[in-house]
Each structure stands twice: as C-alpha cells, then as structure tokens.
Amino acid sequence: MEFDAISAHLCFLAPALRQALQPLTAADWNTPYPGASAWSRSELLGHIIDSAINNHQRFVRALIEDEFSFPGYPQEEMVRAQSYRTADPLTLL
Numbered sequence: 001m002e003f004d005a006i007s008a009h010l011c012f013l014a015p016a017l018r019q020a021l022q023p024l025t026a027a028d029w030n031t032p033y034p035g036a037s038a039w040s041r042s043e044l045l046g047h048i049i050d051s052a053i054n055n056h057q058r059f060v061r062a063l064i065e066d067e068f069s070f071p072g073y074p075q076e077e078m079v080r081a082q083s084y085r086t087a088d089p090l091t092l093l
Contacts, residue, residue, distance in 0.1 A: 018093050029089045039079065045092045046084030047075060 024041070032038040039047065054073045062068050084092070 014093075018090070021089070021093065024089070030085055040085050042087050042089050042092065043079050043084040045089060046082055046087060047079050049092065050075065050078045050082075 029042045030040050032040055033044060051073075054071075058070055061071075
C-alpha cells in the first residue's frame with residue numbers, strides 16, 4: 001500500500017473507530033477486560049498509545065545511532081502512572 005493510501009485509510013478509520021466505540025459505557029471502558037492482564041479497555045488503549053510512542057523512538061534511534069540498544073519499556077508502570085483506567089476514552093481516541 002502506498003503511503004498516501006495509508007494516510008487516507010487512517011483518516012477514514014479514526015472517525016469510524018470513534019463512532020463504533022462511542023456506545024460503550026464508562027463501566028465498559030473501566031472494567032478489567034478478560035484475558036488482557038486485568039487491564040481495562042481504557043488501559044489497553046493507553047498501552048497502544050505508549051507502545052506507538054516507544055516504538056517510534058526505537059525506529060529513529062536505530063537509524064541514527066552507531067550502536068543501538070533498545071531502551072526499556074516498563075509498560076505496567078507507564079499504564080499505571082498515566083491513570084489510563086480512569087482516563088476519558090474519547091480523549092484517548
């Protein structure tokens with residue numbers, strides 16, 4: 001897929017995802033999701049955001065550093081520190 005097509009597809013997906021998830025209640029978002037390390041939907045969404053940020057940094061470092069080593073990613077601590085369980089999911093989206 002060409003870069004422009006990816007961009008256009010993401011522009012379509014973002015509002016469609018928001019619309020599809022809007023009917024979920026606060027309890028739906030904040031209750032631990034089965035099989036997901038006891039994270040709630042909000043925490044899973046926050047984790048996806050954190051993961052994207054961490055991986056972007058890793059990709060850039062791999063391009064610019066002579067000797068590259070992946071920086072750590074304390075995902076449990078990051079999710080907890082940012083209080084994703086009580087965050088507004090529409091803001092996260």
